[in-house]
Amino acid sequence: MRNYLLSKCLLFFIAASFLFVPENVQAHGLLTNGNQGYEVSALQEKLKKMGFFYGPVTGYYGAITERAVADFQYKTNLSSDGVAGPATFLMLNDIEQMARVVHGEARGESHIGKVAVAAVILNRLDDPAFPNNIGNVIHQTNAFTAVHDGQYDLQPNSYAYRAVMDAMQGWDPTYGSVYYYNPELATNTWIFSRPSVTKIGNHLFAQ
Template sequence: MKRMVRTSFAILLTFLFFAFLPDKGQAQAVLEEGSEGYEVTVLQQDLHRLGYLPVAATGYFGPLTTEAVRNFQYDFNLTVDGIAGPGTKHRIQEVHKMARIVYGEARGESFEGQVAVAAVMKNRLYSTQFPSSVSEVIFQRNAFTAVQDGQYYLTPDATAYRAVVEAWRGWDPSAGSLYYFNPDIATSEWIKTRTPEFRIGKHVFAY
């Protein structure tokens, strides 16, 4: 009996020891001033691509990177602390996805037209008529032609990224629209029933 009690007690101590160990994976996911390594390089490359970091990636998280993260967080409605945690990294990945849509759907349009496409995605995120995450909005069935025909998987250019940033900063050339379509090639009869507002380039924006 005593042996069983001692064994059970030892198992309990072992469980408590490992249960309260720091989560190394979680710790590595948080990057802040003083951090260095591959993850920092990737973060800096993303921030440079988005126009927040004016210098090339170095792999060291210094004051310039802190400022870049803070500016990104401010523009994208995140807690402004200069620390690249899971929330900030996730939002950067969402920007990548939105830029793919902008590039796939509107790379031949004016910058205003590209911002308008990005704004439609943002408007959908804040509408009860659509899913509440970027991935769900983008991959909703028949939502975007670029996903259907594979152009989503092309590599976005700098203009597409800037268009997403400007949309998140508050510029909405679509005036709150939830839809857009090219009337010259649109095959959906339903989309043509939406109330059109105006046209930017080849796209008609509608509610």
């Protein structure tokens, strides 16, 4: 799944300053079957929004949580052992940041329009002209309107998370685009100079 996954373990230490990793993971390196507490509840909530966890949020890491973690790991090309360790939480953090951008920038768009915004983030990750990790791509100065107008701080809904998961699994309706904009709202004339690739909903996607 793109070059992105090859550097996940190394980026864990680089991203530690802004990464949300539960205290139990920081102290012991993992959450696993038999653990309980708010860290487990938070994990269950995230997995539920992404469509992996179907049971009640109990704060207990049992067989249902273990299966949900393993399914998530399998879908994101991690070792699917059902144990939530640093690499799993780094992936969850990346997806959380992407979902916030998708929700902020495209919550009024169709599912394909949401996937397209997530795909642009991943395309930038693969482009040497942009930063080489999700957090830096998203927080690059003036990269995404939602980050500097406050919409990034809104809580994403399940549609945003699932759109990100579709993009992470290789769906790119933008055909490699690294820019997008609403031609009715854009004020930066530079963006109009970029070669257009496709239009999805209210957004034009461009190289």
